[in-house]
Amino acid sequence: MDARSASVLRSILERSGYCTFHLAFGDGNVQHQKWRHFADRLDEPLHTLVELFLLQRAVDNNRAGELLGKVLSESLIEAGVLQSDGAAVRTTGLVLISFRSLLFFFELVLTPRVYFGMDSIALGLYQRPVPSGTTLDLCSGAGIQAMIAAQQARHTFAIEIDDRASAIARINLMLNQLDKRVTMINMPLEEYAASVTEPFDHIVFNPPQLPAPEGIDYPVGNGGADGLALTNRVLRLYLPHLAENGSIEFIGRGLGRDGNPIFIDELGALFAEHGVAGHAQLIGLSELRPGDRTYEVLVQMVAGTHNLSVERSHEIFENHFRALDKNEMYTFFMRGVKSPRADADDHSRPTVTNLAEVGKEWLA
Numbered sequence: 324m325d326a327r328s329a330s331v332l333r334s335i336l337e338r339s340g341y342c343t344f345h346l347a348f349g350d351g352n353v354q355h356q357k358w359r360h361f362a363d364r365l366d367e368p369l370h371t372l373v374e375l376f377l378l379q380r381a382v383d384n385n386r387a388g389e390l391l392g393k394v395l396s397e398s399l400i401e402a403g404v405l406q407s408d409g410a411a412v413r414t415t416g417l418v419l420i421s422f423r424s425l426l427f428f429f430e431l432v433l434t435p436r437v438y439f440g441m442d443s444i445a446l447g448l449y450q451r452p453v454p455s456g457t458t459l460d461l462c463s464g465a466g467i468q469a470m471i472a473a474q475q476a477r478h479t480f481a482i483e484i485d486d487r488a489s490a491i492a493r494i495n496l497m498l499n500q501l502d503k504r505v506t507m508i509n510m511p512l513e514e515y516a517a518s519v520t521e522p523f524d525h526i527v528f529n530p531p532q533l534p535a536p537e538g539i540d541y542p543v544g545n546g547g548a549d550g551l552a553l554t555n556r557v558l559r560l561y562l563p564h565l566a567e568n569g570s571i572e573f574i575g576r577g578l579g580r581d582g583n584p585i586f587i588d589e590l591g592a593l594f595a596e597h598g599v600a601g602h603a604q605l606i607g608l609s610e611l612r613p614g615d616r617t618y619e620v621l622v623q624m625v626a627g628t629h630n631l632s633v634e635r636s637h638e639i640f641e642n643h644f645r646a647l648d649k650n651e652m653y654t655f656f657m658r659g660v661k662s663p664r665a666d667a668d669d670h671s672r673p674t675v676t677n678l679a680e681v682g683k684e685w686l687a
């Protein structure tokens with residue numbers, strides 16, 4: 324898809340009131356039941372645009388051609404946004420929503436490769452872009468964190484391992500006229516680290532972060548045994564590339580025991596090694612036991628995706644957390660600032676704001 328097609332799509336959506344309709348249910352919302360409930364009272368062309376890009380419904384080929392024009396329809400098919408069965412077109416599992424004034428596609432399917440979720444919203448709200456700085460967005464997905472940062476940064480680099488996510492992110496950049504301000508790189512972040520030469524003023528990342536017992540995998544969420552495997556790797560590889568007074572911001576899940584978020588000390592030790600003073604805000608808490616909502620979701624999801632009984636899945640998680648000696652999982656946002664002149668004590672332990680409450684996953 325080229326810049327011209329992206330600009331035509333943007334102006335069709337703007338003229339129709341598409342973004343305003345979506346925003347009626349909240350910034351970045353995925354309220355599909357509400358979209359569906361209100362869709363029937365919409366006039367054309369908004370009604371068909373909502374059917375196609377929010378409700379993932381099939382739209383007759385001729386109708387889509389009339390609405391989008393032949394060139395745009397074909398370029399959306401070629402770009403992997405739409406698929407056609409000859410008679411009708413529909414999206415390839417994508418929906419098009421708005422968050423922080425940006426318009427973007429992500430996959431609203433059971434196991435998405437182009438992810439957007441509550442964690443994306445939380446980081447999108449907490450991250451503080453650095454005006455005129457150079458930003459690095461790791462694990463970029465649909466590119467939302469990179470685009471938020473790029474509205475103020477001098478230049479942003481976005482790194483994403485998945486080729487489908489990178490391709491959709493490139494479309495999202497064009498839709499928001501940010502393609503010249505963001506360089507999208509389809510590469511594992513481990514490989515990209517070796518080619519970095521200039522320091523970054525701002526590093527932001529929303530990593531895979533679900534704790535995974537041995538032999539268990541999640542399509543986009545595998546955070547290793549304690550949920551922090553990729554986070555630790557990013558900190559080791561990229562803290563050396565943080566500029567003086569530069570900031571690093573991320574979101575994640577970490578394990579604790581009996582009211583003690585033990586993981587903060589582990590992350591704090593890595594910060595201290597690199598002269599970074601940190602602050603963590605705990606925004607959600609689940610108890611790792613049957614009956615806890617988040618715990619049950621994990622158990623059910625793994626049972627479903629690994630073809631296990633729910634009882635067997637329970638047993639796997641119970642053994643896993645017992646072996647780690649942890650009984651809590653926190654969701655958190657963390658920011659670190661490289662401040663070489665700060666007193667050594669400033670680096671000893673991140674300051675912590677604890678807003679976590681059992682049963683709340685993301686407070687944002």
Ligand SMILES: C[S@@+](CC[C@H](N)C(=O)[O-])C[C@H]1O[C@@H](n2cnc3c(N)ncnc32)[C@H](O)[C@@H]1O
Binds near residue numbers: 436437442464528
């Ligand atoms: C939780 S999603 C976050 C997406 C986006 N940044 C957001 O906030 O919505 C994590 C992303 O990290 C990507 N990823 C996983 N391992 C990676 C790696 N080693 N290098 C680069 N990207 C990776 C996944 O493909 C996925 O798109």
